[in-house]
Amino acid sequence: MGQLILRLLVVLNNEKLDSTNYHIAMTLLNHYHNINTLSITEVAKLCNVSKSTVSKFARSIGFDDYFDLKDAAVFIENRFQNDLNYVSNILSSIERLGTESYFDAIIKDIEAYKNQIDLDAIDRLASDLLNYENVAAFGLLFSESAAIDLQYKLAYNGKFIVTFQSDIKQEEYIEQANEDTLIIIFSNSGNFLAKQQLRAGTPKKNVFKHTKAKIVAVTSNTEVKDYPFVADGIYFPHQTEIQTHAVLYQIIMDMLVSRFRYYRKLEQVE
Known part of the structure; x- marks a missing residue:
């Protein structure tokens, strides 16, 4: 999925229907596959707005102008040659192997995690959730879905954390965060911590070097x-080529929230 698709979906999920x-x-x-051939005049006509409104919209979702937005619209499956992406890895595997x-791959990876689980790491993060007032969780695409899921599961237990689907808001939050903030990063590959994954050439991501x-x-x-800005981690294995992390995230979060409840009860007793 490209950067433009992600940002357009964020608009759908957050703006009023009549905006x-x-x-x-x-x-x-609705016209995504034609954007790269449409002029700003043609897009303005399609949307029944002025060209200046289209330009303003492009800037509001993080592009320099309409031409920058248009360049991001070129649809090439696996554009950045990531063989772990959803279509190439999961759907193609199901189509080939059934x-x-x-x-079997999901079960194998769950068993591997069950046998290698670091309960101390889960306890440390659960304790941090209790001790940090300001907490955020971020990821990209399916990993961001895990962050949203964690937000809901903690809310059920009286702990309220921040997350954003927008990559722009994520980076702003990370860069501006102070020492009193805990940020949990969901990233199967770890690339979220080091690369601009949705940008051509996947340039380095420097925002973590500035956060406190x-x-x-x-x-x-x-x-x-080994990353100097990563204080701790929960690590899970892959025993297969199938990217099962969306399933493993759910298991990790359930154990994490369970331990958070445990530590909160201890604190209340004391």
Whole structure:
């Protein structure tokens, strides 16, 4: 999924149905495969708005102008040659090997995590959740879904954390965070911590070098331990080529929230 698609979906999920931004975003998505051939005049006509409104919209979702937005619209499946992306990895595997192989991969990775689980790491993060008043959780695409899920699961238990689907708001929050903030990063590959994953050439991400927050990673990439800005991590293994992290995230979060409840009860007794 490209950066433009992500940002347009964020608009749909956050803007009012009768807003101009919602209307433009929906129109662009409905004509997505033609955007790279459409002029700003043609897009303005499609949306029934002025060219200046289209330009303003492009800037409001993080692009320099309409031409920058248009450049991001070129749709190439696996544009950045990431063989771990959803279509190339999961859907192609199911199509080639069938559903039984997919279930086997999930079960194998769950068993591997069950046997290698670091309960101390989960306890440390659970304790941090109790002790930090300001907490945020971020990820990209399916990893951001895990962050949203954690937000809901903690809310059920009286702990309220921040998350954003917008990559722009995520970076702003990370860069501005102080020492009193805990940020949990969901990233199977660990690339969220080091790369601009949705940008051509995947340039380096420098925002973590400027943050003062405590960064805790949930990832399968143990090399993240060596990143100077990563204070701690929960690491899970992959025994197969199938990217099962969306399932593993759920298991990790359930155990994390359970331990948070445990520590909160201890605190209340004391």
